[in-house]
Amino acid sequence: MEYFVQQLINGVTLGSIYGLIAIGYTMVYGIIGMINFAHGDIFMVGAFIALIAFLTLVTIGLTAVPVALFIVLLIAMGLTALYGWTVERLAYRPLRHSFRLAPLISAIGMSIILQNYVQIAQGARVKPLPPLIEGGHVLIDSEAFPVELSNVQIIVVLTTFALMATFSWIVAKTRLGRDMRACEQDLKMASLLGVNIDRTISLTFVIGAALASVAGIMYLLYYGVIDFYIGFVAGVKAFTAAVLGGIGSLPGAMLGGLLIGLIETFWSAYFSIEYKDVAAFSILIVVLIFLPTGILGRPEVEKV
Amino acid sequence: MSRDPSVQKQLSSRAFFSALGLALKDAALAALVALGLFSLLIGIRTDQGPTGGLIIYTRFDSLAALVIAVFGGAFLRSLFFGEASIVPFCSRQFASLVPPRLAGWQQSAVAVWIKRIVQFIRQWIGLVVGTALLAFTFAVPVIFYDNRYILDLGILMLTYVMLGWGLNIVVGLAGLLDLGYVAFYAVGAYSYALLAQNFGISFWIGLPLAGILASFWGMLLGFPVLRLRGDYLAIVTLAFGEIIRLILINWRSVTGGPNGILSIPRPSFFGIPFVDSDRGFAATFGLEFSPTHRVVFLFYVILTMALLTNWVTLRLRRLPIGRAWEALREDEIACRSLGINTTNTKLTAFAMGAMFGGFAGAFFATKQGSISPESFNFGESALVLAIVVLGGMGSQLGVAIAAFAMIGGFELFRGFEQYRMLVFGIAMVGIMIWRPRGLVSTRAPTLALAPSKAGPVPTNRIGNERNA
Numbered sequence: 026m027e028y029f030v031q032q033l034i035n036g037v038t039l040g041s042i043y044g045l046i047a048i049g050y051t052m053v054y055g056i057i058g059m060i061n062f063a064h065g066d067i068f069m070v071g072a073f074i075a076l077i078a079f080l081t082l083v084t085i086g087l088t089a090v091p092v093a094l095f096i097v098l099l100i101a102m103g104l105t106a107l108y109g110w111t112v113e114r115l116a117y118r119p120l121r122h123s124f125r126l127a128p129l130i131s132a133i134g135m136s137i138i139l140q141n142y143v144q145i146a147q148g149a150r151v152k153p154l155p156p157l158i159e160g161g162h163v164l165i166d167s168e169a170f171p172v173e174l175s176n177v178q179i180i181v182v183l184t185t186f187a188l189m190a191t192f193s194w195i196v197a198k199t200r201l202g203r204d205m206r207a208c209e210q211d212l213k214m215a216s217l218l219g220v221n222i223d224r225t226i227s228l229t230f231v232i233g234a235a236l237a238s239v240a241g242i243m244y245l246l247y248y249g250v251i252d253f254y255i256g257f258v259a260g261v262k263a264f265t266a267a268v269l270g271g272i273g274s275l276p277g278a279m280l281g282g283l284l285i286g287l288i289e290t291f292w293s294a295y296f297s298i299e300y301k302d303v304a305a306f307s308i309l310i311v312v313l314i315f316l317p318t319g320i321l322g323r324p325e326v327e328k329v
Numbered sequence: 330m331s332r333d334p335s336v337q338k339q340l341s342s343r344a345f346f347s348a349l350g351l352a353l354k355d356a357a358l359a360a361l362v363a364l365g366l367f368s369l370l371i372g373i374r375t376d377q378g379p380t381g382g383l384i385i386y387t388r389f390d391s392l393a394a395l396v397i398a399v400f401g402g403a404f405l406r407s408l409f410f411g412e413a414s415i416v417p418f419c420s421r422q423f424a425s426l427v428p429p430r431l432a433g434w435q436q437s438a439v440a441v442w443i444k445r446i447v448q449f450i451r452q453w454i455g456l457v458v459g460t461a462l463l464a465f466t467f468a469v470p471v472i473f474y475d476n477r478y479i480l481d482l483g484i485l486m487l488t489y490v491m492l493g494w495g496l497n498i499v500v501g502l503a504g505l506l507d508l509g510y511v512a513f514y515a516v517g518a519y520s521y522a523l524l525a526q527n528f529g530i531s532f533w534i535g536l537p538l539a540g541i542l543a544s545f546w547g548m549l550l551g552f553p554v555l556r557l558r559g560d561y562l563a564i565v566t567l568a569f570g571e572i573i574r575l576i577l578i579n580w581r582s583v584t585g586g587p588n589g590i591l592s593i594p595r596p597s598f599f600g601i602p603f604v605d606s607d608r609g610f611a612a613t614f615g616l617e618f619s620p621t622h623r624v625v626f627l628f629y630v631i632l633t634m635a636l637l638t639n640w641v642t643l644r645l646r647r648l649p650i651g652r653a654w655e656a657l658r659e660d661e662i663a664c665r666s667l668g669i670n671t672t673n674t675k676l677t678a679f680a681m682g683a684m685f686g687g688f689a690g691a692f693f694a695t696k697q698g699s700i701s702p703e704s705f706n707f708g709e710s711a712l713v714l715a716i717v718v719l720g721g722m723g724s725q726l727g728v729a730i731a732a733f734a735m736i737g738g739f740e741l742f743r744g745f746e747q748y749r750m751l752v753f754g755i756a757m758v759g760i761m762i763w764r765p766r767g768l769v770s771t772r773a774p775t776l777a778l779a780p781s782k783a784g785p786v787p788t789n790r791i792g793n794e795r796n797a
Contacts, residue, residue: 077370080373084385100369104369111366119762124765126560130506131761137753137757138758141754147374152383302571306572310568313557
């Protein structure tokens with residue numbers, strides 16, 4: 026029982042990170058109908074920017090952790106958003122009227138570029154960061170297996186939910202959100218009615234990248250070690266989360282993220298840790314075959 | 330518009346300077362973005378310190394160089410290809426220099442002849458280059474008999490040509506993006522290796538078995554997933570490739586785990602082994618023993634296998650199934666309304682591509698003598714895909730040239746090994762933007778409607794995007 030509760034806590038933490046990345050996939054897919062294959066690598070870039078920003082702050086003498094973390098959050102969100110914007114501008118926008126596989130192939134190329142760029146710029150070795158936020162609360166003080174909720178986990182989950190709430194509010198209430206929903210329904214009609222679709226698509230990428238960078242910071246805080254390859258696996262899992270929740274649906278992405286995080290954690294805890302990625306990838310295949318619209322998605326109508 | 334030349338000149342010089350200003354503005358913006366992008370990731374480098382923690386040091390010189398390069402690049406791009414390009418001015422100035430007599434040269438007899446010659450070359454260049462390349466490839470083991478390095482490189486190149494041609498059936502002909510092609514390569518390699526080790530099966534029996542097994546796996550995967558739309562399919566094949574690799578790593582009792590399988594039997598000359606003994610190849614044919622014999626033999630084996638792949642593809646393209654593949658690539662919905670069973674059509678393409686991948690895998694296993702899961706990662710799939718994309722999806726010659734260029738390029742720039750993946754990522758993006766049908770060659774559908782006399786039918790692109 027204690028073991029189960031502990032795994033539940035770990036799973037929710039991991040799921041929050043996947044959920045944040047999944048939002049980027051689901052928004053872009055909803056609007057322009059492409060899988061932004063490079064999104065996982067944007068998440069990785071975000072984690073690296075956060076790491077470097079933090080080390081720089083420490084070097085120039087800012088050691089108060091909460092202040093430093095806040096500044097790191099702002100820097101990472103801003104710069105990663107710039108990456109998201111640039112990727113869209115360079116690799117996807119010119120292909121909006123190209124043949125159907127072109128954006129996906131371009132996205133794969135972009136993913137390779139980002140991975141190797143970070144590898145060349147920062148080296149292939151893993152980057153460890155000592156734990157910044159220590160301590161925690163013992164929830165169940167059992168002899169056999171004390172259940173602990175660490176402060177990092179609290180921060181990860183709270184930040185995720187705060188961001189998701191903000192983002193849902195943006196989509197539901199603001200002008201930008203209305204433009205996004207209009208583009209999602211019909212890109213051409215939206216442009217005829219005066220929505221600046223280029224700007225809306227750009228902003229979607231920018232927001233997706235900013236959320237992915239927060240996920241990157243959370244990953245860095247939670248695991249304390251990153252390398253240039255984390256984006257690939259995390260990206261595929263977050264994409265699985267988006268598909269599981271119903272691609273194009275915001276609550277779906279959050280739900281899917283949580284589910285994937287829980288499944289992965291419980292699979293590692295009760296079956297085998299070696300096959301945890303196999304479990305996640307199998308879910309992707311199974312969901313796409315039997316439930317292609319996901320849990321909260323709408324069925325897709327094919328138009329000629 | 331005034332006819333006065335001085336006024337016109339003034340106008341154009343003013344426009345010229347405004348174009349220059351615009352280009353400067355564009356370039357400054359691009360440089361600013363580059364500064365933001367590279368500031369932390371290039372400008373500051375993290376490294377392992379002496380105590381194990383991370384230390385940082387600055388690299389502002391590289392940062393500055395990159396930003397200046399971006400500035401220059403953006404300036405030139407904006408100046409020559411941007412919205413307010415100066416090219417029209419220059420060409421106008423230039424046009425006034427050309428004597429009017431030459432202005433009508435396009436109608437002249439010489440021009441007509443030049444056009445005909447160009448057309449003729451275009452028509453036959455594929456055949457000529459292909460034949461020359463083939464003849465040269467056949468001659469390589471004779472010319473470079475003493476050069477083991479060239480022979481090994483040739484074998485490697487031909488392996489990728491074969492993989493490219495195999496994937497070309499799936500991606501180029503049928504238009505299905507397969508990101509896990511390396512899984513079938515792995516299935517072929519491990520099938521042959523396990524069959525040979527556990528049951529003592531020789532290469533020539535193991536080869537077709539490996540192909541059949543890979544094609545069986547292709548169908549197993551394809552049957553449920555081929556109903557999916559294009560990009561979902563791509564992700565599922567990617568997931569499948571990763572699953573196969575993870576199983577190869579973790580199923581230690583069968584696959585040997587991360588160490589893989591060692592001492593896989595080498596191929597024999599149809600039963601005659603390449604050994605230095607009385608029963609060996611050299612003794613049987615009255616030659617002096619040399620280890621090169623086996624390498625040359627392997628070279629011709631992979632060449633034959635690659636040509637077989639090519640021949641099968643060329644034949645299939647003329648059969649109804651090949652036509653159906655190409656139709657599927659162009660428009661799936663139209664195919665379905667014409668009564669083509671899209672699932673079966675995709676399945677055959679998938680199984681066919683997987684089979685050739687399996688053949689190539691078996692060859693790889695026997696050539697290397699040992700295999701490990703490391704050879705079958707996503708990078709390999711991406712490399713083969715890049716070869717197909719670069720060569721022009723669907724074009725056989727293009728894919729072969731792209732494979733030669735890519736593998737050869739890797740060898741040429743060995744010193745820049747860490748940059749090679751970066752370069753080919755950039756190439757993939759660039760080709761999609763500028764030459765989406767391939768850099769080396771283009772392949773239009775074998776059969777197509779003649780363009781209508783009323784001009785091209787306007788396509789409703791934005792509306793199509795969602796279901797593309």
